[in-house]
Amino acid sequence: MTTKTCTRFCTPLAGVRKTSASSKLTSGTESKITPSAAVQHKKIPTTTTSSNDSNIETTFTFKLNRDTVGSDVISSESSDPLESDCSEETEEENLQQKQLQHDKKKIQSKHFSSNIRSSDSTTILSIDNENVTDVDEDTEDDVVDLTNNDDSDKSDQDDGNESDDEETDDESDESSSVQTAKGIRKYHLDDYKIIKTVGTGTFGRVCLCLDTVSEKYCAMKILAITEVIRLKQIEHVKNERNILREIRHPFVISLEWSTKDSTNLYMIFDYVCGGELFTYLRNAGKFTTQTSNFFAAEIVSALEYLHSLQIVYRDLKPENLLINRDGHLKITDFGFAKKLRDRTWTLCGTPEYIAPEIIQSKGHNKAVDWWALGVLIYEMLVGYPPFYDEQPFGIYEKILNGKIEWERHMDAVAKDLIKKLLVNDRTKRLGNMKNGADDVKRHRWFKHLNWTDVYNKKLKPPILPEVQHDGDTGNFDDYPEEDGKPVKVVDQRDLQLFNEF
């Protein structure tokens, strides 16, 4: 057992990332990025945490589980909930180095979580729910169940969505028959020709592929099973896939098929060729009210839908918002999403975007998404998030303190909406009161909108990505391909962990 701590912090990295979309921006306010705007939202390793939420200066205890089987449990005590494991073990270091490069390249917001995967981290947090006893019951749908083990509690997350028609007994793991709009299709991994990596994460990559059967481009998320197990992300990945299978919305990424072989898990999505909203925002500096309003409206539509299915998304930020060829949004990365039957306690999110109740380990619900929407609207309009500090703990202090600096010429109506979303008391937070999302939709900042038109993509997109063809990767960075790298085959026992995948 080792005890070690280190602090992961947000460093201004503007300019480091190749701004592949810079020349492709067709609208938006060009302005110089201020140092504070050059925020890199670092993804923080997952840990175990407990806290006394009655005290704002919460003390967090971390138990960093390194291995899945017979794990070394690393504990550290820290006043910073984002302190991470800085192991000197070679494997760990290598991965961290790899991830550091990945981070620098992407200048991407990174999140932390308990029991959650983390792309620039090799450690996993698992929340110590036994220590979570302080649960307030301030909203109607917060039915408290102290036996809930959040993401580690698989039974709580199963959505019963295993469809009988998806797999037949005589099919191998890598193939399955699925009912599609055009009839039953027998999918097989060999149907997909991998073209290029367009994104990387902690234990895998996302590649542009050609579906040789439909002759359509798609995105294949490939997760190395050994890494998923080592980082204790089994339930999370299964959760991601189960939720994705359940949902269908114009502004949410569509999962077409998922499968596994003896080395990897695979998820096939529609390919969103415009790249990340994050890139466009950083290149523009900030967005106009009109542009911000357009993207916010599409997100409200998606959140309303997800919440109607009791799904809390928990990772709203510009990096997870992809722009399609038609200029409309697709929310991606459901790695932190959770189907709620009650409140959940997992410490997860991105420092700049997390709600106070997450920091205070009060148990949280869909209200955290409305908080994050307030942060996002602010960041789109101002160019940097409302709560920012070089150190995560500084960010949390600011979030709990609730003081927001407003630009002098800020749109007053947008400011009013942001203020109503960034309300510390979630019972008074817009979106989380008895009228739910309707309160947000009826706010004056959205009063010109017809929400059916929003859903039907009738609004004119403010940004049209420059795309030559459906398989264009020009809006994504280049990543080294890992051809020839030995792949780790997992044994049957481990593979069984993913039986339903």
Ligand SMILES: Nc1ncnc2c1ncn2[C@@H]1O[C@H](COP(=O)(O)OP(=O)(O)OP(=O)(O)O)[C@@H](O)[C@H]1O
């Ligand atoms: N359907 C898609 N079409 C195009 N690009 C995509 C798609 N899905 C993901 N990407 C790209 O791949 C990147 C990584 O995807 P995603 O966030 O789902 O993976 P992840 O392993 O969860 O990553 P991380 O660990 O950084 O959260 C995204 O930031 C995005 O740029």
